[in-house]
Amino acid sequence: MGEAAKKEWRIEIDARLCKGCEICAHFCPTKTLEIKGITMSVRDLSTCIGCQLCDIRCPDFAIQVFPK
Amino acid sequence: MTTQVTARTVPYKEKKPFDYSPFLRKGKLPHIWCAGCGHGIVLKSLLRAVDATGIAKDDLAMVSGIGCSSRTPGYVDFNTMHTLHGRATAFATGLKLAKPRLKVIVATGDGDAMAIGGNHFIHACRRNMDMLILVYNNYIYGMTSGQASPTTPEEKISTTSRYGSIEPAFDICELAKTAGATFVARGTAYHAQELEKTLYEGLMHRGTAVIDILDSCPTYYGRFNKYKNVAEMMDKIEKDGTVSVAQAAKLSPEKLEGKQLRGILHRSERLEYCDGYKNLVDRVTG
Numbered sequence: 001m002g003e004a005a006k007k008e009w010r011i012e013i014d015a016r017l018c019k020g021c022e023i024c025a026h027f028c029p030t031k032t033l034e035i036k037g038i039t040m041s042v043r044d045l046s047t048c049i050g051c052q053l054c055d056i057r058c059p060d061f062a063i064q065v066f067p068k
Numbered sequence: 069m070t071t072q073v074t075a076r077t078v079p080y081k082e083k084k085p086f087d088y089s090p091f092l093r094k095g096k097l098p099h100i101w102c103a104g105c106g107h108g109i110v111l112k113s114l115l116r117a118v119d120a121t122g123i124a125k126d127d128l129a130m131v132s133g134i135g136c137s138s139r140t141p142g143y144v145d146f147n148t149m150h151t152l153h154g155r156a157t158a159f160a161t162g163l164k165l166a167k168p169r170l171k172v173i174v175a176t177g178d179g180d181a182m183a184i185g186g187n188h189f190i191h192a193c194r195r196n197m198d199m200l201i202l203v204y205n206n207y208i209y210g211m212t213s214g215q216a217s218p219t220t221p222e223e224k225i226s227t228t229s230r231y232g233s234i235e236p237a238f239d240i241c242e243l244a245k246t247a248g249a250t251f252v253a254r255g256t257a258y259h260a261q262e263l264e265k266t267l268y269e270g271l272m273h274r275g276t277a278v279i280d281i282l283d284s285c286p287t288y289y290g291r292f293n294k295y296k297n298v299a300e301m302m303d304k305i306e307k308d309g310t311v312s313v314a315q316a317a318k319l320s321p322e323k324l325e326g327k328q329l330r331g332i333l334h335r336s337e338r339l340e341y342c343d344g345y346k347n348l349v350d351r352v353t354g
C-alpha cells in the first residue's frame with residue numbers, strides 16, 4: 001500500500017494588493033513564502049501544507065491558497 | 069441593491085479560501101491602510117463572521133467616526149455611514165431608532181471611541197442600544213500620526229508622550245461592562261479565526277455588544293516603541309500578552325499577571341432600548 005498522495009496547493013498572490021508587510025511569511029509554519037522586491041512571493045510551493053494561515057492574517061486581501 | 073447573502077457555501081475548515089468579493093465594494097482596493105496595519109485583518113474576520121450569520125447585506129449598516137479604523141465602511145458593500153470624529157455611536161443610535169430592522173455595526177478606534185467619543189460610547193452601553201461596537205484598539209491615534217490615546221499603556225511612547233505615558237490606560241471591556249453593555253468581549257488580530265467566532269457571537273447578540281480588538285499600528289506605535297516589525301508586535305502584544313478565558317481558568321494568578329483576557333468576558337440580558345421605546349409608544353397610544 002503506497003503513501004496517500006500528498007495534497008497539492010496553488011498560491012495566488014495579487015501583486016496589485018500586496019504591500020510586502022511580511023506577516024504571511026512570518027506566520028507560515030513551513031517558511032513557504034518570502035519577500036522579493038516589494039511584494040511577497042513563493043519560495044517553494046512543494047512545502048505548502050494548505051493551512052491558510054497566510055490568508056487568514058493577510059491584511060490586504062492579497063494572498064489565497066487553493067487546492068490544486 | 070437587493071443581493072441576499074447566502075450562507076457560506078464552502079466551510080472555511082475545509083481549507084478552501086473564503087471569497088471576500090461579494091462583501092467588498094469593487095474597485096476600492098488596495099485600501100489606504102499602511103503595510104502591516106491590523107485593521108485589514110479585523111475587517112476580514114468580520115466579513116467571514118457576517119457570512120456565517122447569513123444576515124443579508126441590505127440588513128446591515130456600518131457606521132464609523134474618523135480615524136484609520138473608521139475608514140472601514142468605505143470598503144464594505146453594506147449600508148454605510150462615515151461620520152464625525154467620536155460620534156459613530158451617536159449616529160448609530162439615530163440610525164437604529166429610525167430603522168430598527170437594521171443590524172448596526174460601529175467601527176471605531178480607541179481614540180474615536182474612548183477619547184472624544186467617550187460619552188457617546190458609555191451612553192450607548194447604558195441604553196443597551198442594539199449595536200455591535202468594534203473598537204480597533206491600536207493604543208494610539210494612527211491617522212493623526214501617533215498621539216497617545218486613552219488606551220496607550222503606561223510607559224509607552226507616542227508623539228505626545230515622548231518619555232513614556234504617565235497615564236493609566238482604560239480597560240475598554242471593564243468600562244463597557246460597568247456602563248451597561250450586555251455583551252463584552254476581547255479579541256486580537258493575531259487570533260483572527262477566534263476573532264471571527266467572537267464577532268459572530270457579537271453579531272447574534274441583541275443589545276449593546278462591545279468587542280475590544282487588540283490591533284497593531286506598526287507605522288507609529290510600532291516604530292516609536294522599537295518593535296522590529298509588525299510580526300514582532302503581534303507576537304509580543306497580541307499572542308504573548310493575552311490568554312483565552314478557558315486558558316486563564318487553569319493558570320495561577322502569577323502567570324496571569326500582565327495578561328489581558330480574550331474571549332467573551334460578560335453576557336447578560338436586559339431590555340433593549342428600541343424594545344423599550346416600542347413599549348412606551350404602545351402604552352401612550354394604547
Ligand SMILES: Cc1ncc(C[n+]2csc(CCOP(=O)(O)OP(=O)(O)O)c2C)c(N)n1
Pocket residue numbers: 134135136137138153176177178179180181184204206208209210211212217285
Ligand atoms: C473634532 C475632531 N477632532 C480631531 C480630529 C483629528 N483626528 C482625526 S482621526 C483622530 C484620532 C484617530 O485615532 P483612532 O480613533 O484611535 O483611530 P486609528 O487612526 O488609530 O485607527 C483625530 C484626533 C478630527 N478629525 N475631528
Ligand code: SF4
Pocket residue numbers: 011027028029030031032033047048049050051052053054055065
Ligand atoms: S497555506 Fe500555510 S503552509 Fe501554505 S503558504 Fe500559507 S501559511 Fe504557508
Ligand code: SF4
Pocket residue numbers: 100101102104105106107136137206210211284285286287288
Ligand atoms: S497609521 Fe497606523 S492605524 Fe493608520 S493605517 Fe497606518 S498602521 Fe494603520
